Amino acid sequence: xxxxxxxxxxxxxxxxxxxxxxxxxxxxxxxxxxxxxxxxxxxxxxxxxxxxxxxxxxxxxxxxxxxxxxxxxxxxxxxxxxxxxxxxxxxxxxxxxxxxxxxxxxxxxxxxxxxxxxxxxxxxxxxxxxxxxxxxxxxxxxxxxxxxxxxxxxxxxxxxxxxxxxx
Amino acid sequence: xxxxxxxxxxxxxxxxxxxxxxxxxxxxxxxxxxxxxxxxxxxxxxxxxxxxxxxxxxxxxxxxxxxxxxxxxxxxxxxxxxxxxxxxxxxxxxxxxxxxxxxxxxxxxxxxxxxxxxxxxxxxxxxxxxxxxxxxxxxxxxxxxxxxxxxxxxxxxxxxxxxxxxxxxxxxxxxxxxxxx
Numbered sequence: 001x002x003x004x005x006x007x008x009x010x011x012x013x014x015x016x017x018x019x020x021x022x023x024x025x026x027x028x029x030x031x032x033x034x035x036x037x038x039x040x041x042x043x044x045x046x047x048x049x050x051x052x053x054x055x056x057x058x059x060x061x062x063x064x065x066x067x068x069x070x071x072x073x074x075x076x077x078x079x080x081x082x083x084x085x086x087x088x089x090x091x092x093x094x095x096x097x098x099x100x101x102x103x104x105x106x107x108x109x110x111x112x113x114x115x116x117x118x119x120x121x122x123x124x125x126x127x128x129x130x131x132x133x134x135x136x137x138x139x140x141x142x143x144x145x146x147x148x149x150x151x152x153x154x155x156x157x158x159x160x161x162x163x164x165x166x167x
Numbered sequence: 168x169x170x171x172x173x174x175x176x177x178x179x180x181x182x183x184x185x186x187x188x189x190x191x192x193x194x195x196x197x198x199x200x201x202x203x204x205x206x207x208x209x210x211x212x213x214x215x216x217x218x219x220x221x222x223x224x225x226x227x228x229x230x231x232x233x234x235x236x237x238x239x240x241x242x243x244x245x246x247x248x249x250x251x252x253x254x255x256x257x258x259x260x261x262x263x264x265x266x267x268x269x270x271x272x273x274x275x276x277x278x279x280x281x282x283x284x285x286x287x288x289x290x291x292x293x294x295x296x297x298x299x300x301x302x303x304x305x306x307x308x309x310x311x312x313x314x315x316x317x318x319x320x321x322x323x324x325x326x327x328x329x330x331x332x333x334x335x336x337x338x339x340x341x342x343x344x345x346x347x348x
Contacts, residue, residue, distance in 0.1 A: 008291040009319065009338045014252025017210055018287040018334065060207035063289065079283030080310060080332050091278045092286035092331070093211040095257060116274065137285070138274070140211065150234075 017062050017094065020076070021135040022083040024050035024066035030134055031055055034108035035096070037062075045069055057096065084136025093130075093138040101143040105129040108141065124148055209255045210288060213277045214329040217258040218244035223327060224251065227302045228290060238264040251290060278330025287324075287332040295321050295337040302327070302335070315339060 008014065021027040028050070031037040040061070041054040051071040053064045065072045067083040075081040084090040098104045105119050112134040119129030119141070125148040130140045214220040217235075221244070224230040228251045236246040245263030249256050259266060261275040278284040292298045299313050306328040313323035319340035325333050 007293045007337045008252070009342055012291060013207065013254045014291050015210065015254035015256060016289040017208065018289055020285045020287075058207055062208065075310065075332075078310075080326065081287065082283045082285055084285045087281040087283055087285055089274060089276055089281055090285045091213045091276055091281055092284065092288070093213075095209040095211050097206050132274075 011061065013060055016060070017092065019062060019064045019137060020067050020072055020081045020083050021064060021137070022067050022085050023135070024053065024064050024069070027064060027133075027135045028053055028055060030111055030113075031057065031062075033111040034113060034133070035098075035104065035139075045071075058098065060096075090137055093140060095128075095140045095142060097142050097144065099143060101127050101129060101141045105131065105141050108133070108139070113139075121145065124153055207254070209257060210286070211257045211259065212329075212331060213261055213275055214258055214331070215260065215262065215277050215279060216244070216329070217247045217260040217263070220258050220327075220329050221247040221249055223305055223329070224249055224256070227298060227305050227307070227327075228292065230256075236265075240264075252292075256288075278332075284330060284332050287334060289334040289336060291320075291336055291338065293337065295323065295335050298335050299323050299325070302333075307333075318342075 019027075025048070028037070028039060028042070032039070032055075035057045037055040037057045039053060039055055041052075043051040043053070045051050049069045050064065050066045051069050055062050055064065065081070067076060067081070067086060072081040102119050108131055109115060113131040116130035116132055116138065119127060121127050125144060125146045126142040127145050128140050128142040130138065132138050212220075221230075221232055221235065225232060230249040230251045233248040233250055233255070234246075235244055235248075237243060238245050243260065243263050244258075245260055245265035247258045249258070259275065261267075261277060261280070266275050295313055302325050303309065307325040310324035310326055310332065311322075311334075313321060313335075316322045316336075319338060319342045320336035321339045322334055322336035325335065327333060
């Protein structure tokens with residue numbers, strides 16, 4: 001059984017986000033500048049619209065399609081695949097670990113992202129800032145600074161009258 | 168000046184946490200909850216009923232629950248963290264006190280509230296047909312039935328009961344990694 005084929009292709013994680021954006025070509029450029037993304041694949045339609053592209057950010061891949069591409073037109077008509085601009089927001093944000101969240105945050109803002117929440121140390125041990133990119137997708141840029149025992153997080157939440165149930 | 172032309176060429180470094188076991192290894196901390204993976208990109212999903220959504224993802228995708236956090240009422244789950252395969256996902260309920268008190272619930276909405284989603288999730292599983300059936304039995308809607316796709320996966324699309332869209336796939340052809348060239 002050792003030679004059995006892997007059911008996850010090499011290089012992919014179990015879960016990969018698939019982003020629908022308005023003007024995917026510009027979005028890819030933004031992700032390159034802001035997050036140092038590398039482009040692994042791009043398929044364009046005859047009019048130049050990005051049918052789909054695969055980018056690598058850190059150790060993770062993301063897929064991107066243009067919201068007006070033929071690739072997503074059929075799903076978009078049913079509401080399944082629309083850009084954040086078209087929806088007025090996005091119901092899936094991204095929490096991304098980088099080595100220096102302050103530096104990446106500044107780069108992203110310089111590249112056109114908007115600050116949602118400035119970078120700050122959080123009780124769970126991460127230093128994070130939240131931003132909205134120029135295409136409406138939301139990113140929480142994080143660096144893990146210290147290990148916090150779950151008891152300590154619980155204590156903090158108890159102080160703010162919340163309960164945590166860790167398993 | 169930090170952000171001149173350097174922005175275009177410099178590489179961003181990403182955290183590699185040596186404490187995170189690879190997916191094929193057993194957890195090094197068997198007595199505790201599994202360590203949360205601290206690398207890569209984790210989807211943070213807004214749902215009506217984070218507890219019910221966590222249960223759905225556990226039942227359908229075999230997710231492991233890492234954490235569940237309650238409002239003061241002790242029953243409303245405001246936040247949950249799960250691991251599907253090697254990837255962590257986080258769930259949050261915009262109706263929870265936690266989010267309401269944050270004062271910025273306008274940006275925290277669910278697919279049902281938006282009337283759709285701008286981020287789908289592609290999930291690799293060992294047996295797509297089984298997972299697809301489980302998903303439908305648990306209340307998901309079919310977007311695209313399971314079939315062999317030209318990109319080397321057997322794959323189908325569903326909308327889960329919370330409005331999130333998943334493409335469930337199993338690799339059936341050995342293809343070179345995307346960044347192998």
